[in-house]
Amino acid sequence: MSALTIRDVSKKFGATEVLKDINLEIGSGEFTVLVGPSGCGKSTLLNIIAGLERQSAGTIRIADRVVNDVAPKDRDIAMVFQSYALYPSMTVRQNITFGMECRNVPRPQRDEAVARVARLLQIEALLERKPAQLSGGQRQRVAMGRALVRDPLLFLFDEPLSNLDAQLRVEMRMEIKQLHQRLGSTMVYVTHDQIEAMTLATRIAVMRQGVVQQFADPETVYNRPANLFVARFMGAPPMNTLPARLEAAPDGTVAVIGDVRLPVPAEAGRWIGREVVLGIRPECIAESTRHFTDTPGAVITMTAPVEMVEPTGAETIVVLRLGNERVLGRVSPDLRHRPGDTAPFTVDTRKVSLFDPTTGDRVV
Amino acid sequence: MSTRPATLDTMRRLPEYLVIWVPLLLAAGHLISFALWTIWVSFTPSTLVPVTGWVGLRNYNAVLATRNWNIAFDNLLLFGTAFVLLSLLMGLGLAILLDQRIRGENVLRSIFLYPLALSFVVTGTAWSWLLNPGIGIQKLVNNLGWTSFRFDWLIDRDMAIWTIVIAAVWQSSGFAMALFLAGLRSVDADLVKAAQIDGAGPLRIYRRVILPVLWPITVTVVVIQLQFAITTFDLVRALTGGGPGIATQLPALVVYDFMFQRGLLGRGAAAAVLMLLTLLAVLLPYWAWRYVQHRRASRA
Structure with a gap:
């Protein structure tokens, strides 16, 4: 009832x-x-x-x-x-x-x-x-x-x-x-x-x-x-949203952001060759030693320049460059990144969201 | 060395001190010295001019024994009570009506407040015309065809005091309305919503929720109006002149009568001191109440 x-x-x-x-x-x-x-x-x-x-x-x-x-x-x-x-x-x-x-x-x-x-x-x-x-x-x-x-x-x-x-x-x-x-x-x-x-x-x-x-x-x-x-x-800090282009890759679909290629869910296939907005939560970007999952192909590692560091105690928010876009990541507070450093990060792509850049609606 | 900045500071602020303190001291000195002088005169046998000497309470006894003073004081009790209650009710009523988010609120508010901008002499004169049976309201209604209509309170010994009530209420209920309206506007709108959900009707919402919030304002309005009632002079002077006969005498008129028409300064001063005591009987409890409120607020 x-x-x-x-x-x-x-x-x-x-x-x-x-x-x-x-x-x-x-x-x-x-x-x-x-x-x-x-x-x-x-x-x-x-x-x-x-x-x-x-x-x-x-x-x-x-x-x-x-x-x-x-x-x-x-x-x-x-x-x-x-x-x-x-x-x-x-x-x-x-x-x-x-x-x-x-x-x-x-x-x-x-x-x-x-x-x-x-x-x-x-x-x-x-x-x-x-x-x-x-x-x-x-x-x-x-x-x-x-x-x-x-x-x-x-x-x-x-x-x-x-x-x-x-x-x-x-x-x-x-x-x-x-x-x-x-x-x-x-x-x-x-x-x-x-x-x-x-x-x-x-x-x-x-x-x-x-x-x-x-x-x-x-x-x-x-x-x-x-x-x-x-x-x-929803979410603090909020979800990172960055313009990306979907391309076909040998093992599925990837979103290309500058020089970074992130695997995205297969359902996004019909958007291949088009521009989208890719959303990724800050907690999906962490230090390279973080183990997110055993699922093959779900996690990628990359090196990126660090722009700013905000320690909150329980964790540290880092502002870094992902394919020339500013994004936030949440890393362990034990790491001592410094602005200007280039450091390895790991990205969990399982919870990536894709949005239509004109309507803003969710695609996948 | 360390005193120099302080001295400089004093120098720089000298104009401020001068502007505030000199007039304040002059006014206070004026008020207090004349009050003391009046109190002194009330104990002397002064008649046309002040003279030294001591007659104890003889002036007071004499004033309290006159019919003039007794009628004036009875009138003050009736006028004060009726005027304060009616202006309170009118003010509250107007404020509640204006608070219903009606159109033209600003215009109406100005109209209701407008009488306050008039001098009491003007109010008194205007109402003396309106209430004059020969030229005012009675004449108008008679001319409209209702020839038996009578509204002659102004020349009626028993009802004349009510004409003063009418004029005074007309003059100052707008003031009460302004204070009450400010109070009503400060009531949290959520209180009314909560009461609606609790199931209270409009009457109960006013009685149990809104009006209790307004009672400090009510006390302030009562005290200000009483103060006005006790010292009323010009309104009566212009409206009835204390008449017919001495039917609408008020204490301030008695003081004037003793001092300047009969040349009995001592008696007049005694009557003035009695007025001051009446005022203090209203103001001292009010100040005490304010003090207690203040103490309670600062402790919370």
């Missing part, structure tokens, strides 16, 4: 079309992340799912019920906001029970629900405080508590972690993931942070300018991006 179906949804503000024919089908228990740069329409889409804004066309179904004309409060959803949106004049307890108060839930039931959620989120000690007396992380927890207490069909998260500092963000990210695993609820999560998308999602919808570019599980989005935008948006 699908928990949420978005069919042909579009949204216009005056003449500007912020969402164009969105179609998403989200299964029960899925954790879907809507990711994209700011202004891509992801928050608008979330507001439309919540009923806070109305789509210009299309239908939204929650648990197979069309909710186009249903008010937010009757959609059986809960939402966590970027600003947390805690009611400043109410205590934590009142914040959590406000929804039940509006629905006239009897007091014993309210108290029981608060106790359950407070235990789950470990905020029992904070219940009588006002939001102003809480730290950022505590506010985040209370905001989650207010959503969890409803036990809704659908949880909506609008960039809930972007107001936290880096360390707390990682902790809360793990907690949200654990919560999802424990509760098994359906969640839709909006973020501009591709790492959050990769770590949390069971499926990612990458959006750009109101259009869903790709809707797939994180592994597919990362390894087989649907187009150049997805390839460059």
Whole structure:
């Protein structure tokens, strides 16, 4: 059963079309992340799912019920906001029970629900405080508590972690993931942070300018991006993309980039003799001693000039020249390359992506 | 050697000090010295001219015993309460209506704020024409055909004080509106969204979520308006002149009456000091509240 179906949804503000024919089908228990740069329409889409804004066309179904004309409060959803949106004049307890108060839930039931959620989120000690007396992380927890207490069909998260500092963000990210695993609820999560998308999602919808570019599980989005935008948006540092020319070789097809010849999958055969854009992840370019695979012909070794070195601790990012194009590689931190050196590198070509240079769409 | 840069610095900033401190000291000195002088006069037997001498609280007792002062103070209580409440409600109402993202908001906001740019004398005079039964609203409605229509509060002993309320509310509810509108605009839009999802209707959203955020602004508006109410002089002077009879006397008019019309400086000074005490009764709690708020904010 699908928990949420978005069919042909579009949204216009005056003449500007912020969402164009969105179609998403989200299964029960899925954790879907809507990711994209700011202004891509992801928050608008979330507001439309919540009923806070109305789509210009299309239908939204929650648990197979069309909710186009249903008010937010009757959609059986809960939402966590970027600003947390805690009611400043109410205590934590009142914040959590406000929804039940509006629905006239009897007091014993309210108290029981608060106790359950407070235990789950470990905020029992904070219940009588006002939001102003809480730290950022505590506010985040209370905001989650207010959503969890409803036990809704659908949880909506609008960039809930972007107001936290880096360390707390990682902790809360793990907690949200654990919560999802424990509760098994359906969640839709909006973020501009591709790492959050990769770590949390069971499926990612990458959006750009109101259009869903790709809707797939994180592994597919990362390894087989649907187009150049997805390839460059997902992953840090981003995928290297370089112009190449496909040629026939005795043992298959190769992409020629300057003086480097990289074997590419056989399906690319119909593009022989044409220009393509070749995408290769930085982690597929490493020091020459790295052993990627035993598959014959999948790995090539080359020497290349090093332009710049960026140690990050766990690994070192090197900027090198591959057939006169600048590319990033990720090498072991023990190596001490210096700018200007020429060093041997090994390239894993199994996960190479090829894109049409005019449309940007994936070819192979 | 080490003091030279400091001296140079002082020299360079001398104009700034002069521009800020000289007028400030002059103004403060003026205010404080005249306040002290008035307090001193209130304890002397001064009549037409100030004289030395000590009469204790005799002036105060005399002022408090006059019908004039008692009517003025009763009027102040009624006028102050009605004016503050009505301008608060009008201001809040206008602000909430303007906050509904309506068209022409800027124009309407300017119109509502415009009375504030007028002098109270102008407001008083204009309303005295409008409320004059012979030439104002009553006459207009009568001429339109509703000949039995009566709106003669201005010459009605019991209702005349309400004409001052009307004019004062007209003049200053735009000011309350501006403060409330700023407050409403500072409310996080997500709060309203969260409340909608929680299932609260518009009334409950205002009552439980938005208005509680506005209460510090409300306190500020109340204090500023009360301060104005207590010191009201020119508006009444132009609108009713304290009349009919002494039906719309206010403390400031009583002070004026004692000092400049009856030539009783001592009594007038005593009445002025009583006004100052009334003001302090409003301002001291406000300052204390501000101090506590500030302390709490700096601790959080």
